[in-house]
Amino acid sequence: MSNIEYGPGARNQMDIYLPANPKGAPVVIFVHGGRWMRNDKSQVELYDRIRKFNDAGFVLVSFNYTYATEKIWPAQLDDTLSVIAFVRAQAESIGYDADRIALYGQSSGAHLALMAALKLAETPGDGVDAVVSWYAPSDLYNIAADRAGDDVPDRDPAVSGLAPEDVLLGVSTTENKAAADAASPVPYLLSMANGAKLPPLLIVHGDADTVVSPLQSERLYQAWRAYSGDGGAKLRYVKGGGHGGARFENEPSIAIAFLKAHLEKPD
Template sequence: MPGLIRRTLLLSGLAAAAGGIALWRWRGPGARDVAYGDGPLQVLDITYPRGVDAAPVLVMIHGGAFRAGDKSDLAVWPELLDAGIAVVRVNYRLSSTDRWPAQSEDCLSAIVHLQREAPGLGLDPSRLVLLGQSAGAFLAVSTALSLVEVGLKPRGVVSLYGPMDFSTMDEDMAALGRTPAMGATDAAASPESQLLGYPVGENRAMARALGPIGRLDQLREPLPPILIRHGDADPMIADLQAKRLREAWLAADPQAEVDYKLVEGAGHGGEAFETGDVRADVLAFVTKALG
């Protein structure tokens, strides 16, 4: 999304939020399929903690190779609600019907909606962390960078086993001596090429520029804390993508807090990212970031 459009979208949404009056408040444990746009996939779910009128927010973005998946795939951990944190799970348009940057625009539109309707929704999106898994990590990090660019730095970002630079995904798998389980990213049939509308291998520069690594190359702003976890046996996305994200984040802001670890023996998602040390690390990071 061009910078001017992105800035206009966000700032117009925030202006509406600043002047808005709360006309309603959601009651009960949650709200399902709250529309932030006109399309059937432009909806989000909110799960509320008990006894908090203006809860800080964890926004979660699902994976699915940009062409599948649903917000319901994301588990709402009870520890988050116990800590007084509202969980927002976002759906977005998929590449089977809409090319990039529709997915980026949707994630930003969801944040604008939370800002605009915050009083009525019972949320405090000035305290916000973004979390994504796989393709959702690409979108979560991208959305965080867009917020940074307009002076609305989130409190933190969690990136779980996501692609970060489409142009080097095949190179990274080859460096680890692996054959990607979903085939070459450079190929026209890859999820990334289908998302973009052209084979990644035919325009690496453009594919790199629109992703988090390419954008971080051009960014020199204070960045939020980030937690990065990736399985060191991932058969779909090389863990070197996580290393690239760590290095680019620190190059853009040497003072940024980066919590980076590879998950030993873990593949692409699964139980290793829902239990044990990863779960504990994510919970600690999010609760600290949201105060």
């Protein structure tokens, strides 16, 4: 099922990939990466993810969202939340289980998945059931500082041109900490009132990532655990892994095992 319109925007289309038997199946919503301004829903095809997730019994959804070059934050988050609402509304007609939904994001898409999960967790009954985050920019104000301060070798000393996070927000993140924090999973989580039920989180990051520092995922891991307890998050480093690439080839299978454990129906 391709190019389903989930909203009125020019890029508001989604694809749904069904397993052999979608009746009662859990749903994984994939959020593509690309600096909030490039790539599209076809990114889900990498690493043979469609086959792997369908063979494991998951309905897999992938969608386009509004580029930051077309409309700044929070348009991208609004699109993500709209997809989740749309998927829930279509459950009866397609037959999958809208009570078992996970988010799986890659890079900037992981940032959107995390922000959507946190927003939904603030309203009882609205939350998703699990999240997989691949190398998310999770603390926008500190992206440049983390690049400068980590021990990842062979990195250019500076990123040329306007930083993607600045394009996303329409302001300089390093000069507008309040705006950056309001759009960042880690500061947003640290500001949340007690009592929200966070979904279990699997964080995956290459230990040689020259684009988003591994320090970003370390900070996310610590904040998630501090809020939800020691078992609330898992952090997995891909040895020698960069910002994606061939070393992530086996990571979808690990994500599937994590999601099956947390989305299984109780007896």
